[in-house]
Amino acid sequence: xxxxxxxxxxxxxxxxxxxxxxxxxxxxxxxxAETPPGGMSLNxxxxxxxxxxxxxxxxxxxAVMTGIGGGVLFTPLMLAFTPIDSLTVRGTGLIVxxxxxxxxxxxxxxxxxxxxxxxxxxxxxxxLGAFIGAQGAIFVSDQLGSTGEGFVRLSLGIIVLxxxxxxxxxxxxxxxxxxxxxxxxxxxxxxPHQYYEESLDKVITYRVTRAxxxxxxxxxxxxxxxxYGMGAGWAIVPVMNLVMATPLKVAAASSxxxxxxxxxxxxxxxxxxxxxIPSFAALWLVGQVAGGIIGSRILITIKxxxxxxxxxGILLFSSFGLVTKGLTTLGYISEVRGPVYIAVxxxxxxxxxxxxxxxxxxxxxxx
Amino acid sequence: MEEPKIPLPQIVYGKIVYxxxxxxxxxxxxxxxxxxxxxxxxxxxxxxxFFAIWEGSKPxxxxxxxxxxxxxxxxxxxxxxTWDGFTQLGLVIGCSSAFLALLGSSIAYLRQKPxxxxxxxxxxxxxxxxxxxxxxxxxx
Numbered sequence: 001x002x003x004x005x006x007x008x009x010x011x012x013x014x015x016x017x018x019x020x021x022x023x024x025x026x027x028x029x030x031x032x033a034e035t036p037p038g039g040m041s042l043n044x045x046x047x048x049x050x051x052x053x054x055x056x057x058x059x060x061x062x063a064v065m066t067g068i069g070g071g072v073l074f075t076p077l078m079l080a081f082t083p084i085d086s087l088t089v090r091g092t093g094l095i096v097x098x099x100x101x102x103x104x105x106x107x108x109x110x111x112x113x114x115x116x117x118x119x120x121x122x123x124x125x126x127x128l129g130a131f132i133g134a135q136g137a138i139f140v141s142d143q144l145g146s147t148g149e150g151f152v153r154l155s156l157g158i159i160v161l162x163x164x165x166x167x168x169x170x171x172x173x174x175x176x177x178x179x180x181x182x183x184x185x186x187x188x189x190x191x192p193h194q195y196y197e198e199s200l201d202k203v204i205t206y207r208v209t210r211a212x213x214x215x216x217x218x219x220x221x222x223x224x225x226x227x228y229g230m231g232a233g234w235a236i237v238p239v240m241n242l243v244m245a246t247p248l249k250v251a252a253a254s255s256x257x258x259x260x261x262x263x264x265x266x267x268x269x270x271x272x273x274x275x276x277i278p279s280f281a282a283l284w285l286v287g288q289v290a291g292g293i294i295g296s297r298i299l300i301t302i303k304x305x306x307x308x309x310x311x312x313g314i315l316l317f318s319s320f321g322l323v324t325k326g327l328t329t330l331g332y333i334s335e336v337r338g339p340v341y342i343a344v345x346x347x348x349x350x351x352x353x354x355x356x357x358x359x360x361x362x363x364x365x366x367x
Numbered sequence: 368m369e370e371p372k373i374p375l376p377q378i379v380y381g382k383i384v385y386x387x388x389x390x391x392x393x394x395x396x397x398x399x400x401x402x403x404x405x406x407x408x409x410x411x412x413x414x415x416x417f418f419a420i421w422e423g424s425k426p427x428x429x430x431x432x433x434x435x436x437x438x439x440x441x442x443x444x445x446x447x448x449t450w451d452g453f454t455q456l457g458l459v460i461g462c463s464s465a466f467l468a469l470l471g472s473s474i475a476y477l478r479q480k481p482x483x484x485x486x487x488x489x490x491x492x493x494x495x496x497x498x499x500x501x502x503x504x505x506x507x
């Protein structure tokens with residue numbers, strides 16, 4: 001009980017109580033409410049928005065734990081399974097990605113797991129790349145049409161699949177990479193950091209290397225993000241981890257902080273164009289904040305190997321979506337239906353669950 | 368075991384963003400629900416709004432058909448007495464939180480010993496990018 005009166009549980013409980021009471025009140029009001037002709041009944045509106053809140057909460061827990069940003073899960077799910085317009089989905093998707101990143105920044109930075117300098121440094125490349133990517137999307141759309149988009153989507157899917165295989169084969173090496181050489185530029189940036197790792201009960205000191213290459217790669221990630229109008233946490237984590245030799249958990253935490261900053265820039269054109277509809281986006285925001293607090297607490301305490309397993313699952317699902325979309329756009333296969341996506345998702349979830357319970361020994365973390 | 372000291376700019380950035388997001392979340396939790404309960408006090412009547420969204424209408428069509436046209440991204444300034452204006456205020460607070468937090472961390476970089484002028488400038492630069500986007504100069 002005492003724990004509930006301390007931060008972050010106090011604010012989390014208060015927020016959940018406010019949401020629950022609001023919906024109980026709304027359910028009572030909706031019983032006697034009249035539905036205007038051509039409108040949706042209050043009861044249905046309440047059910048729909050409460051469903052959005054619960055889904056958003058679940059997305060945030062997973063997204064924050066793995067540092068991918070909620071948009072990567074939200075956007076494909078909404079586009080695949082709801083009739084909602086894609087611009088509304090993309091605008092709200094940025095809100096989802098941004099708030100899962102922003103709310104987790106506090107706990108991550110306070111615990112030392114997140115590295116603010118690293119996030120700010122990478123956000124310059126991310127912002128620049130996203131701008132170039134958005135311009136590129138217009139160019140490709142004008143010049144190459146759907147064929148160009150299909151090729152890019154397919155190639156991206158293959159890259160994501162390769163990354164997931166690398167994480168699978170690389171095993172525990174990618175959990176705690178060692179920076180063998182630190183260049184002059186890396187030293188000038190002064191990015192080394194240390195934090196207390198709860199799962200190991202020890203202080204971890206790490207160095208960041210290849211900062212210039214990292215920034216260049218993040219520009220590329222930003223280009224992809226801007227090109228497709230989707231979050232890029234799934235790519236930022238591998239870049240920080242594999243290129244800059246940042247420990248996987250630090251990469252996941254810093255990626256969340258970076259997404260929070262980066263999407264604070266990229267969401268505004270959507271808001272100013274009216275693509276973010278306040279009453280629709282707001283409930284998703286609340287779910288992200290509540291779920292983000294839980295997700296950040298989990299990431300601080302769980303083992304790095306578990307983060308890698310979940311990340312592999314998400315990368316596999318993303319690559320499946322990208323490859324099938326690419327092949328569909330190029331006309332090689334017919335459109336993949338929703339149930340197929342669900343079946344693949346369930347198979348991947350089952351695989352991840354088996355790995356987390358130790359059934360796939362190769363994925364167990366060392367150290 | 369003694370835990371390492373966390374740099375001041377990290378603490379400042381984290382606290383500002385965390386509390387501003389929570390304020391935004393409380394506003395966004397109350398705003399839409401009150402808007403549904405008192406549906407006449409909105410720019411966009413929720414009965415028609417959610418019907419139009421679920422129909423797959425484009426945002427400009429939603430604004431046009433339900434609200435008589437898009438009043439601009441900062442419509443909350445003149446519509447704080449409506450529930451969706453109030454909700455938009457929550458969104459704006461959250462979407463601007465990184466700007467204020469980066470300003471705060473920039474000051475913290477200058478106050479810590481030794482002073483990190485370079486990092487203070489980089490944080491200010493990124494904060495300026497958020498500001499420029501929020502006022503509508505940066506458009507894609």
